[in-house]
Amino acid sequence: MIARLISFSLHNRVIILLIAAGMFGWGVYSVQTSKVDAIPDLSENQVIVFTEWMGRSPQLVEDQVTYPLVTNLQGLPEVKYVRGSSMFGMSFIYIIFEDDTDVYWARSRVLERLNSIGNMLPDGATPTLGPDGTGVGHILWYTLDAPGMDLGEQRAIQDWYVKFALQNVDGVSEVASFGGFQKQYEVTVDPNKLTYYNITIPQVIQAVRANNNEAGGRKFERSDIGYIIKTTGYLESAEEIGNIAITTSNTIPVRVQDVATVQMTGESRLGIFDVNGEGEAVGGIVVMRYGENAEEVIENVKVKMEEVSKGLPEGVKFNIVYDRSGLINESVDSIKHTLIEEMIVASVIVLLFLFHWRSALIIMIQLPLAVAIGFILLNAFDISSNIMSLTGIALSIGVIVDDAIVMVENAYRHLAGAEQGKPSED
Structure with a gap:
């Protein structure tokens, strides 16, 4: 065989040169x-299932969330093994598939199984799939350089403008926000006033929840003009929350502000993000989708950043903290x-x-x-x-x-x- 191949190559040099x-x-x-x-991507072919059940101990999360999910996800096709991890208020499930399994086929199989076992979990615990990225998918970190702007405002810009814009870039799986304060309304009840008015905390919660809603009516026509009837009941300020009536005492309404203090605050934090010891900052982590070209995705993200910068408030700009394209x-x-x-x-x-x-x-x-x-x-x-x-x-x-x-x-x-x-x- 080798002799014939060598003989063919010697007698057909032009063909061999053209092939070469x-x-x-x-x-x-x-x-x-x-x-x-x-660096090469040596991570396992896995799908992550994240479940948040805030305020519960790790043992309770393990018994009522992690264990049911692990036992039911083990029967999926082409699964090598399933790992579970429980912590305070959160549960992580790692489903490891065979190396030759298509990652999006695996994600669809996991999602189908989650839809069938959702009723087994306690109320308030909703499992969700993690991003379709890998352990080496963090390709770019950035912060918002906004001198004089409140950290809460910076986080709002990041969550409601920058994040959504960068997630539209081809090859980006997720943009994870970090730092700053996530704005929220906080109702701090006074136990003594609750006792005085004979009101319970569930009553306060139910009153706020019932008054933060919008109901639809119907459409009717008059003089060839169609009218749509609806009610707008979403709360828009701390004053509106404080004026919600919980119950009545001697024909006098007892409002939320009578038994509690309502204020705008930030969500409780477990840490801060500091840049070079110069103070706190707000930013995001760009996670690349599985199997994409890192160099090309980083370049597309930078181009998108230039476009997004035009819509930022005056004085706000991007500060790239980590860029893998240099490496x-x-x-x-x-x-x-x-x-x-x-x-x-x-x-x-x-x-x-x-x-x-x-x-x-x-x-x-x-x-x-x-x-x-x-x-x-x-x-x-x-x-x-x-x-x-x-x-x-x-x-x-x-x-x-x-x-x-x-x-x-x-x-x-x-x-x-x-x-x-x-x-x-x-």
Whole structure:
């Protein structure tokens, strides 16, 4: 088989050269379209299920949320194993699938199972799927540089404007907000006043909940004009909450402000986000979607940031804290220069060793061709160009040269012996 292949190649040199040129062109195209990242994604093929049940102890969350979810999610197809983790008010389920399982097929199977077991969980515990990203998906961190602006206002800008805009970028799975204060209305009841008016906390909660609603009526026509009747009852200020009537005492309404203090405040925090010791900041983490090109996604996010900046309040701008594109470019450039240097050094050594320019040319042509074919295989197996894969190509240069030197030198010796009429040695 090998003898026939060699014979065919010798008798059809033009065809072999055209095939080699075509492979090299395909390889150059593969280099330009290859996914680029700094580090390989070695994370498991997993789907995360997050359930929030605030105010409950870890043991209660484990018994009533984590355990039912783990036992029911174990029967999914192509699942290797299921892990569960419980903490105060939160439950995390990690469903690990086989490596060759499509991640979006896996997410749909998990979502189907969650819809069927939702009634088994306690009220207020609603499981949700985590983002379709991986452990190395955090590609960019940013903060809002807003001197003189309240942290609550900055968080509102991040949550209701910046986050939604950046999530529309192709390849972005999620933009996670951090820092600042999430605004909310806080009703602080006075136990003594509740006792005086003979009112319970559930009554206060029910009164606020019943008065924060909007009801629809119907449509009627009059004089060929259609009118829609509805009520607008959503609470818009702390004063409106304070004026809600809970009950009556001697025909006098007892309002929320009579038994409690209503104020605008921020949600309780477990920590703060500080930048370079200069104080608190508000920002977000851009998470890349599974299997995307990190370099391309980062570039698209930066372009979107320039567009979003036009709609920010005066004086507010983006401050990029972490940008993986710098690490990507430095890593890839370092390996690229190493590859070029190795190819040049190997070519010179081969030329000096053989001291026959035609033989050395055959070996030198194989070096860029082998690298180009390597990138074709990287794209075929959906492997990104990162430190590990490019280092493997760099290390293979020596192996390619060794084999080529042995084969070319052996062929040259046999051909030289045949020209001088000497019998060839096996």
